[in-house]
Amino acid sequence: MGRLDGKVLVLSAAAQGIGRAAALMAAKEGAKVIATDVNAEKLKELEGTPGIETRVLDVLNTDAVNAFVASLGKVDIVFNCAGFVADGTILDTDEKTWDFSFDLNVKSMYRMCRAFIPKMIEQGTGGSIINMSSVASSIKGAPSRSVYGATKAAVIGLTKSMAVDFVEHKIRFNCICPGTVDTPSLRERINALPNPEQAMQDFIGRQKLGRLATADEMAYLIVYLGSNESAFVTGQEFVIDGGWSL
Numbered sequence: 001m002g003r004l005d006g007k008v009l010v011l012s013a014a015a016q017g018i019g020r021a022a023a024l025m026a027a028k029e030g031a032k033v034i035a036t037d038v039n040a041e042k043l044k045e046l047e048g049t050p051g052i053e054t055r056v057l058d059v060l061n062t063d064a065v066n067a068f069v070a071s072l073g074k075v076d077i078v079f080n081c082a083g084f085v086a087d088g089t090i091l092d093t094d095e096k097t098w099d100f101s102f103d104l105n106v107k108s109m110y111r112m113c114r115a116f117i118p119k120m121i122e123q124g125t126g127g128s129i130i131n132m133s134s135v136a137s138s139i140k141g142a143p144s145r146s147v148y149g150a151t152k153a154a155v156i157g158l159t160k161s162m163a164v165d166f167v168e169h170k171i172r173f174n175c176i177c178p179g180t181v182d183t184p185s186l187r188e189r190i191n192a193l194p195n196p197e198q199a200m201q202d203f204i205g206r207q208k209l210g211r212l213a214t215a216d217e218m219a220y221l222i223v224y225l226g227s228n229e230s231a232f233v234t235g236q237e238f239v240i241d242g243g244w245s246l
């Protein structure tokens with residue numbers, strides 16, 4: 001028996017990294033997974049995986065989000081995973097970068113939640129919406145993560161506010177706040193730095209457990225928050241950071 005048997009899970013940013021790991025683990029746990037991403041080529045790698053259906057979706061596009069949600073049957077779990085790391089202090093962050101970061105990291109959740117909440121209310125069976133935040137948010141100041149930290153703090157605020165507003169409909173909202181997770185985009189960021197080896201050691205060193213997290217370690221938390229095991233859990237930020245914030 002799977003921990004997500006009978007549930008339908010929709011997620012964004014499923015083509016790689018944490019989203020991909022969550023899609024694969026949720027399918028293994030019995031969910032019917034609708035895996036979306038803007039990168040059609042990369043998303044194709046999930047095609048043919050038992051329990052996973054893929055759909056191209058750009059979460060920056062409100063009309064596309066609305067049309068996508070309208071095309072779906074029953075949905076029990078939504079994992080809003082898409083996000084982007086802009087590097088730099090506030091002095092390095094131009095308005096374009098600021099606006100793009102808020103659009104992808106926060107407004108995408110506004111779009112998705114505004115489309116999914118009425119659907120879940122109509123279904124009448126509750127639901128679980130999980131938003132991707134970060135420990136680099138209102139939890140911890142991280143160097144060169146000015147707008148990123150601001151967006152991820154906004155995700156925590158949005159999550160708590162929605163949790164209060166829709167609790168009577170048994171729709172639960174939680175967010176996850178990872179430390180540093182070994183994903184393709186993290187590797188790209190490290191390789192773009194002047195001394196990648198030193199940068200990797202620095203990223204590893206800030207986790208008190210002495211290593212990076214794996215994407216699967218995030219996926220376990222997603223499965224828990226999507227499953228009935230977390231039926232009494234709402235409005236929380238789940239720090240999963242190897243002790244970075246201690």
Ligand code: NAD
Pocket residue numbers: 012013014015016017018019036037038039042057058059060081082083084085104132133134135177178179180181182183184185186
């Ligand atoms: P990643 O950056 O490796 O991959 C992100 C995926 O998002 C890609 O497949 C990309 O195509 C997709 N994407 C980008 N723009 C999109 C759009 N407009 N619409 C739909 N999909 C889009 O993934 P990751 O490192 O696993 O990060 C995923 C999330 O986790 C992000 O929100 C990130 O901020 C957050 N996070 C990551 C870490 C980490 O260390 N990797 C830590 C904390 C939080």
